Amino acid sequence: MNAPLAPEFINLAQAMADTARTMLMEQFRGDFSSAIKDDASPVSELDPAVERRLRDMIAAQRPQDGCIGEEFPDHQADAEFVWAIDPIDGTKAFVTGTPVFGTLIGLRHGPRYVLGLVDHSAAGDRWLGVVGDGATRNGEPIRTRACATLSHATCTASGPGVVAREHWQRMRPLQRACRWTMFGADISDYGSISSGFQDVIVDAQLGEDDWAAGAALIEAAGGRVTDWKGNTLNPDSDGTILAVGDPALLELALAALDSSS
Secondary structure, eight states, rough: SOOOOHHHHHHHHHHHHHHHHHHHHHHTTTSEEEEEEEEEEEEEEEHHHOOOOHHHHHHHOOTTSSSEEEOOOOSTTTTEEEHHHEEEETTTHTTTTHHHHOOEEEETTOOOEEEEEEEEEGGTTEEEETTTTEEETTTEEEEOOOOGEEEEEEEEEEOEEETTTHHHHHHHHHHHSEOOOOEOOOOHHHHHHHSOOEEEEOOOOHHHHHHHHHHHHHHHTTTTEEEESSSSSSTOOOEEEEEEESGGGHHHHHHHHHTTO
């Protein structure tokens, strides 16, 4: 996509994030129902409710666009523009009253994500990135920081037991090569690396709606995001993700991942 992204997309993404934040914060630590899905992860009644509301907003303003999400089947996934929605990134935190959750909204044009919005509801933080046009946190411009060596880098990842054993074993050399690694992989990680506070994210077993917003945001802020083979993420990606704030770290991080295979 060579032309600037039309303001209507940015305005719609912001309106969707406002709606999601209001819905979540009205119910946070309140009386809502939750259940356990087949994959043993929790789902609250807010997960489908928020996603449905956001899908309705897209349908009302951009009926020609597609949508993929966490809770409902894909809709027009081969459209020119496709929205990716994770209504509650951090459902475990939400249902346990822990304020590290929010909403992820990505916009794909063809095979490439061009807009990423990360709304950390409880913290009141919102990161927005448009590829080729920069990134902001709460309206203020941000960029990733320089960090050309893994030994000076901070890394975040899902903790042991969250990903499959083979993925965990692949991650360990990279995690050890970094100055330190923080486990948990909560919603703020995408924003932190884009704001210049972290350097590396490595994770696996992610759906497109999990990584879409973060990948576009980090790229817009000056970083790089690929799978574990160094390929640009796309709808057919294998669920692995490697994000670096400083592009100079990418080949070093990929080599560390390969050292365990």
